[in-house]
Amino acid sequence: MLVCHCRAVNDRQIEAAALCGATSVRDIVTACGAGGVCGGCRPVIEEILEGTPVALPASHAAVA
Numbered sequence: 001m002l003v004c005h006c007r008a009v010n011d012r013q014i015e016a017a018a019l020c021g022a023t024s025v026r027d028i029v030t031a032c033g034a035g036g037v038c039g040g041c042r043p044v045i046e047e048i049l050e051g052t053p054v055a056l057p058a059s060h061a062a063v064a
């Protein structure tokens, strides 16, 4: 689903940025540009961030 029309960024790209550590709209703007032009997509970005699992540091990764 296209989230940011200004930068042509979809929800998967935002989720990927969140899984890599982005925790705020500002982080998403830095990571992929979404939300950095008109700002109309920022509420949707915030919803995606709220629904994305928090990335764990490598030191917390499960050991098989």
Ligand code: FES
Binding pocket: 003, 004, 005, 006, 007, 034, 035, 036, 037, 038, 039, 040, 041, 042
């Ligand atoms: S729609 Fe995302 S910045 Fe305009």
